[in-house]
Amino acid sequence: MTHVSLKDLTKVYPGSKVPSLDRLSLEIPTGELTALLGPSGCGKTTTMKMIAGLLTPTSGDVTFDDRSILREKPEHRGVVMVFQNYLLFPYMSVADNIGFGLKMRKVDKSEIDRRVGEMLDLVKLPDLGKRRPSELSGGQQQRVALARALIVQPKVLLLDEPLSNLDAHLRFEMRDLIRSLQQEMGITTIFVTHDQEEAVVLADKVALILDGRLCQYDHADVFYKRPANEAVARFFGGQNFIPGQSSGTAFDSALGQLALPQNAITGKGTLTFRPENVKIGPSQTNGLTAILEDRIYLGTQTRLRLRVGETMVEAIANPDEVGDFEVGGPVPIHLPPQALWVLQ
Numbered sequence: 359m360t361h362v363s364l365k366d367l368t369k370v371y372p373g374s375k376v377p378s379l380d381r382l383s384l385e386i387p388t389g390e391l392t393a394l395l396g397p398s399g400c401g402k403t404t405t406m407k408m409i410a411g412l413l414t415p416t417s418g419d420v421t422f423d424d425r426s427i428l429r430e431k432p433e434h435r436g437v438v439m440v441f442q443n444y445l446l447f448p449y450m451s452v453a454d455n456i457g458f459g460l461k462m463r464k465v466d467k468s469e470i471d472r473r474v475g476e477m478l479d480l481v482k483l484p485d486l487g488k489r490r491p492s493e494l495s496g497g498q499q500q501r502v503a504l505a506r507a508l509i510v511q512p513k514v515l516l517l518d519e520p521l522s523n524l525d526a527h528l529r530f531e532m533r534d535l536i537r538s539l540q541q542e543m544g545i546t547t548i549f550v551t552h553d554q555e556e557a558v559v560l561a562d563k564v565a566l567i568l569d570g571r572l573c574q575y576d577h578a579d580v581f582y583k584r585p586a587n588e589a590v591a592r593f594f595g596g597q598n599f600i601p602g603q604s605s606g607t608a609f610d611s612a613l614g615q616l617a618l619p620q621n622a623i624t625g626k627g628t629l630t631f632r633p634e635n636v637k638i639g640p641s642q643t644n645g646l647t648a649i650l651e652d653r654i655y656l657g658t659q660t661r662l663r664l665r666v667g668e669t670m671v672e673a674i675a676n677p678d679e680v681g682d683f684e685v686g687g688p689v690p691i692h693l694p695p696q697a698l699w700v701l702q
C-alpha cells in the first residue's frame with residue numbers, strides 16, 4: 359500500500375534546450391489508479407521511466423510514502439511496468455513467464471506453481487500455462503504480461519498504453535479486467551494513455567499533460583464540466599468558445615446576453631459549453647434561434663453545425679430530435695445556464 363508523490367519532476371534530455379517534462383507534481387493516494395493522459399510526445403513515458411528508475415530526472419523528486427526512491431535501483435523500488443508490446447520471453451512457457459519474478463526472488467518451486475495457477479485463474483487463462491507466447495492472441499499475451507507484473511505484488515504498477523495494440527472488443531474486456539484486478543489488489547497504479555475515453559473509464563483521477571506540463575489533475579467529470587482552460591476543453595472534445603464579458607450572473611457576447619450558473623467568474627472571458635449540452639427546442643432562458651448549416655448522421659447521434667448571427671455553434675443531438683429540420687432553415691435552441699462555463 360503506497361502513496362506516490364511526484365514533486366516538480368523535470369526531464370531535459372541531453373542536447374535538448376526545452377524540458378520534455380516540466381515540473382510535474384502529482385499526489386497519487388494509496389490504492390488509486392491515476393491516468394496520465396496526453397497526446398504523443400507530451401512526456402508520459404518519460405514520467406513512467408523516471409518512476410521505474412529507467413531514467414534519471416534532471417530535477418525534482420519521486421517519493422513512496424514520503425521517502426525518496428530516486429537513489430534506489432530499479433529492482434529495489436517495488437515498481438513493475440507493463441508495456442504496450444508485452445515483452446514476454448518468447449522461449450519460455452506462459453507459466454514460466456508469469457513465475458519469472460518469483461524465480462528471481464528464489465521463491466520455492468511449489469509456491470511458484472501455486473501462485474502462477476492463481477494468477478492464470480485471475481487473468482482468465484486457466485488452461486494456457488504450457489503454451490508459448492507466440493501461440494497466444496494479442497489479448498491473451500497482454501493478460502500474461504499483466505499476470506507476470508501482478509504476481510510479485512508490486513507497491514506500484516505502471517501500465518504504459520497496455521491496450522493500444524488490442525482491437526476494440528478486447529480493449530473493453532482488458533479495461534474491465536485491469537480495473538477489477540487493480541481494485542481487488544489495491545495496488546497504486548499509473549496508467550498511460552492518449553485515449554481520453556480510456557482514461558475517463560479507468561481512472562480515479564486523470565492528469566492531463568500537454569507539451570510536458572500538467573494542465574489539470576482531477577476527477578474525470580471535472581474535465582467536461584469545468585475545464586481549466588481552452589486547451590483542456592478542446593482535448594476533451596469541446597468545440598464552442600465564444601469571447602465576451604461576464605458580470606458573474608450573465609455573459610455578454612455575439613450570442614447576446616446569456617444567464618450564467620452561480621459562482622461564474624467576472625470580467626473578460628471565453629464562454630464554453632459542450633456540443634451535447636446544446637438543447638434543441640425553445641426556452642425562455644437562454645433561448646436562441648440558429649440556422650442549420652450542416653448535419654452529419656453518426657448512427658446514435660447527429661452532429662449539427664449551427665449559426666447564430668455570425669457565430670458558429672456545434673451541437674450533438676439525438677437523431678429523433680432533429681428529424682424535421684432542414685439545412686438552411688431555422689432551429690430553436692437553448693443553452694441551460696448550468697451547462698455554461700466561463701474560461702479566463
Ligand SMILES: Nc1ncnc2c1ncn2[C@@H]1O[C@H](COP(=O)(O)OP(=O)(O)OP(=O)(O)O)[C@@H](O)[C@H]1O
Pocket residue numbers: 371372374378396397398399400401402403404405552
Ligand atoms: N531519449 C530521448 N532523447 C531525447 N529526447 C527524447 C528521448 N525520449 C523522448 N524524448 C522526447 O521527449 C518528449 C516526450 O517523449 P515521451 O516518450 O515521454 O512522450 P509520450 O507522451 O510518452 O509519447 P507517446 O504517446 O508517443 O509514447 C518527446 O518530445 C520526445 O521526442
